[in-house]
Amino acid sequence: MRSRIVKSLSIAAFAASLAACSSVPLDESQSGSGAGTGGGASTGQIMDPFNPQSPLAQQRSVYFEFDSYVVPDQYRNVVEMHSSYLASNAQQRVVIEGNTDARGGAEYNLALGQRRSDAVARMMTLMGVRTDQIETISFGKERPRAHGNTEADFAENRRADIVYQR
Amino acid sequence: MTTVIPAPTAMHRTWQACLFGLLMLVLGMFAAGTAKAQLRVDISGVGATQYPIAIADFSGDPKGQLISEVIRADLTRSGQFRLINATGTTLEAESTVDHENWHSRGADYIAYGSITQAGGQYTVSYRLANVIQKSQLDGVAFSGSEKELRRIAHQIADRIYEKITGVRGVFSTRLAYVVQKNNTHELQIADADGQNPQVMLRSKHSIISPAWSPDGSKLAYVSFESGKPVVYVQTLATGERFPIANFKGNNSAPAWSPDGQQLAITLSRDGIAQIYTINADGSGLRRVMRSPLIDTEPFYTPDGSGLVFTSDRSGSPQIYRVPVSGGNASRITFNGSYNISPALSPDAKELVYVTRRDGAFRIGLQNMATGAEQLLTEGPDDESPSFAPNGMQILYSSIQGGRSVLAVVSTDGRVRQTLSTLDGKVREPTWGPFTN
Numbered sequence: 001m002r003s004r005i006v007k008s009l010s011i012a013a014f015a016a017s018l019a020a021c022s023s024v025p026l027d028e029s030q031s032g033s034g035a036g037t038g039g040g041a042s043t044g045q046i047m048d049p050f051n052p053q054s055p056l057a058q059q060r061s062v063y064f065e066f067d068s069y070v071v072p073d074q075y076r077n078v079v080e081m082h083s084s085y086l087a088s089n090a091q092q093r094v095v096i097e098g099n100t101d102a103r104g105g106a107e108y109n110l111a112l113g114q115r116r117s118d119a120v121a122r123m124m125t126l127m128g129v130r131t132d133q134i135e136t137i138s139f140g141k142e143r144p145r146a147h148g149n150t151e152a153d154f155a156e157n158r159r160a161d162i163v164y165q166r
Numbered sequence: 167m168t169t170v171i172p173a174p175t176a177m178h179r180t181w182q183a184c185l186f187g188l189l190m191l192v193l194g195m196f197a198a199g200t201a202k203a204q205l206r207v208d209i210s211g212v213g214a215t216q217y218p219i220a221i222a223d224f225s226g227d228p229k230g231q232l233i234s235e236v237i238r239a240d241l242t243r244s245g246q247f248r249l250i251n252a253t254g255t256t257l258e259a260e261s262t263v264d265h266e267n268w269h270s271r272g273a274d275y276i277a278y279g280s281i282t283q284a285g286g287q288y289t290v291s292y293r294l295a296n297v298i299q300k301s302q303l304d305g306v307a308f309s310g311s312e313k314e315l316r317r318i319a320h321q322i323a324d325r326i327y328e329k330i331t332g333v334r335g336v337f338s339t340r341l342a343y344v345v346q347k348n349n350t351h352e353l354q355i356a357d358a359d360g361q362n363p364q365v366m367l368r369s370k371h372s373i374i375s376p377a378w379s380p381d382g383s384k385l386a387y388v389s390f391e392s393g394k395p396v397v398y399v400q401t402l403a404t405g406e407r408f409p410i411a412n413f414k415g416n417n418s419a420p421a422w423s424p425d426g427q428q429l430a431i432t433l434s435r436d437g438i439a440q441i442y443t444i445n446a447d448g449s450g451l452r453r454v455m456r457s458p459l460i461d462t463e464p465f466y467t468p469d470g471s472g473l474v475f476t477s478d479r480s481g482s483p484q485i486y487r488v489p490v491s492g493g494n495a496s497r498i499t500f501n502g503s504y505n506i507s508p509a510l511s512p513d514a515k516e517l518v519y520v521t522r523r524d525g526a527f528r529i530g531l532q533n534m535a536t537g538a539e540q541l542l543t544e545g546p547d548d549e550s551p552s553f554a555p556n557g558m559q560i561l562y563s564s565i566q567g568g569r570s571v572l573a574v575v576s577t578d579g580r581v582r583q584t585l586s587t588l589d590g591k592v593r594e595p596t597w598g599p600f601t602n
Contacts, residue, residue: 005205067482067504090396104527105520105549106374106594107419108476109485110395111432111439111460120437136434138416142372160595 049092049164056085060162062120063155066101069115071123079120082162085125090130091164096120098138099145101154106140113138116160136143213246217330220250220268222257222278224290228279229315232530233290236319237277240337240360241326243574244558245581252276256585259291259305268297275303277326288315292322294329302442303329321602336554340598341387341561342366342376343572347590353387355402355598360572360585366400367407374594377420377429379446384600386410386420386429397431399446410448421464421473422446423490430454430473430490442474443490455492465509466490474498474508474517486518499532501539507550510534511557516577518542518551518560525539529562531577542579552596553577561597 023155049056060082062075063121071079086092117136125131207247221238224230241247250273257263258280268276279292287309294304304325308318317338324335337358345352351373356363367373378385379399386399397417400407411417415434419441422429427446431438441454441464454463454473460483463476467487474487477495482503488495499505504522511518514534521530526545532538547565554561557577564573564584570591571584586592 014570024493038194095355103547104504104522105463105476105506107432107463108460110374110416111434113433114439115460136415138434139372139390140374142374142390 049085050166055081056164061164062116062160064116064158064160066154067112069112071119071120076123079123080127083124083129086124086133087128090133093133093135095163095165096126096134096136097161097163098136098140099143099157099159100141101157101163102141102144102149103154104141106142110138110140110142113160116158120160120162121166180375190250193354196425208586209243209245209581209583211245211532211576213244213576213581214250214578216248217275218248218250218273219275219326219330220252220271220273220277222252222392224279224281224292225256225258225287226280226282229288230279231311231324231583233279233281233315233319236316236359237323237326240320240323240335243359243583244327246327248330258306258577259293263295263297265295265297274298275326275330279322286311288312288318289558290315290322292325294326316357316361317565318594320359333558334556334557334600336597336600338560338602339555340382341595342378342468342571342598343375343563343592343593343595344373344451345592346372346492353385355385358597366405368401371453371542375419376594376596377422378596378598379422380424380426380599382599386422388418388420397429399429410446411451412583413451419463421466423466424468430466431463441473454489454490455495457495463507467510468512468514474510476508478505498534499530500537501530505530508514511554511577512555515558516553518552520549529560529575531560540579542575542577543573548573550594550596555599555600561595563593563595 033160046054047056048054051057059078062071062078096117098117100109100113117138121134121136124134144157180479221234224233238249242249250271253557259280263276274297276297277501279290281288281290284387287308289307291307293302295302310318320338323337327335331586339354339358341358342355345354346440349370349538351369353367353373353376354363369391371387374388376385376387384399384401386397388395389398395416395418396409397411397420399410400405402534408501411431413433413435417431417433419432420429426445429446430441430443433442439460439462440457441461442451444451452500457477457479459477459479460475461475464473466473472487472489474485476483477486483506484497485499486495486497486510502521502523505519507520509518517532517534519530519563520527528545529548529551530545531540531542549563551560551562559576561574564571566584569584569586572595574583
């Protein structure tokens with residue numbers, strides 16, 4: 001029942017986005033593939049975490065400095081966006097997955113990744129998300145998204161991902 | 167003078183030794199030259215003291231030469247022995263040794279023996295003589311099948327090592343480690359020389375932090391197979407396994423108490439990573455202490471009364487000690503801003519850990535009484551140190567020449583060896599206990 005409602009909502013949102021697309025120019029900050037997210041006005045965006053065109057699906061990572069678990073200021077709006085959605089969709093659950101770069105011990109990185117996911121979760125609860133909507137886990141350095149050994153690769157892996165549960 | 171263990175007893179001992187290592191899976195490891203070792207051994211450096219010893223080929227059966235080769239390789243790897251060439255020498259267990267001849271060739275000691283076979287059962291008789299004192303130091307007979315010959319050779323090497331150095335040998339102990347190839351992770355155990363590797367668990371997901379039970383019969387480890395870290399305990403002889411800690415959040419960093427009755431683990435069930443103890447059957451979970459910051463990587467002190475662990479409560483990860491019953495933790499490491507993965511020597515006098523210095527992850531050794539620190543390795547990526555059960559060497563993982571290897575360094579830093587795989591990444595090693 002619930003999933004049907006979600007589905008029909010997302011279809012409606014998708015239809016709205018198509019309509020928006022025909023009349024609103026693309027946001028120049030998007031690289032061209034972001035059809036439907038344009039306009040800049042939040043009312044014009046698809047707020048559906050399961051729609052790949054939605055900012056909720058596209059912006060779900062928070063990046064961290066080396067050996068740090070402080071959410072940087074520039075990711076505060078990402079956390080805010082998800083918190084706002086989750087606060088008004090109290091049945092929706094998320095898992096926040098903490099990750100680290102490959103340097104250092106496996107166990108300490110596991111704990112560090114957990115602190116990263118906890119930091120995002122704490123910010124979310126302060127923004128009105130219920131604690132029972134959130135589970136935090138860590139993969140430490142065990143599931144790198146970038147496999148190289150450059151600074152850019154390391155930075156890509158120092159990350160917490162917000163993963164919506166169906 | 168000569169002590170000969172009766173065949174049934176020797177047989178029994180050898181069987182015990184083999185049982186814990188999954189007898190069924192023992193590979194055909196004794197065929198000359200065809201043994202497919204997954205780990206290749208390289209050695210560098212020599213010990214402060216090197217005992218000159220000749221190892222004669224064991225006589226009576228072609229397998230005798232292989233027994234001698236294993237003993238020679240074991241003693242060489244320790245860095246504490248200098249091998250005197252004994253090629254072409256055939257001595258039987260009952261031969262009379264020409265002490266003066268061996269002394270003039272530079273040996274202080276000679277080991278020799280015989281091997282006989284009847285109905286697929288081998289009997290290996292060994293002798294160790296001090297050619298200066300012209301005395302016999304040891305004499306024992308072992309019995310076993312062809313597959314057990316390698317283990318018998320390690321046991322002879324252990325006896326030689328102990329008779330001469332006064333310290334118990336570790337050649338018949340085992341290592342556990344994880345091999346990562348493409349997207350496959352294998353928890354393996356192998357003999358201390360890297361031979362005879364056996365797969366205990368194969369998974370598409372990471373396996374980390376293997377920990378031997380004190381009797382060597384079980385491994386605890388962390389597997390990500392269910393989508394998050396869960397601690398399992400697996401009995402090696404049967405392969406039987408069960409999740410001992412599968413609570414909300416992360417479950418990791420298992421360590422066995424010295425009596426094998428409980429484990430210390432790290433859980434994030436109450437938020438941040440904290441240390442708990444749990445009985446070996448999964449009952450009796452207890453939180454050791456409450457910390458506002460990360461506590462992880464517990465390791466029992468050898469007397470079982472305390473834990474050393476990693477915490478970033480000072481603002482950077484450092485190593486602390488706390489009673490198992492809880493209470494105030496005291497800081498142990500003060501050099502550098504990143505000290506993790508602590509392990510204590512069996513006599514509790516030394517602490518080994520990973521330390522980051524100028525961006526390199528190196529193995530550090532600290533005297534627990536004086537606080538004096540020695541950096542044993544150069545890095546750049548040395549991890550997961552553990553002591554040999556006799557406290558003489560440290561096993562760790564390393565990147566050397568771009569290759570992922572297991573490495574061993576003597577606690578005085580003088581002797582190094584590497585065990586390298588043909589392909590893949592080898593990580594999370596831990597040295598197993600004495601088992602016989």
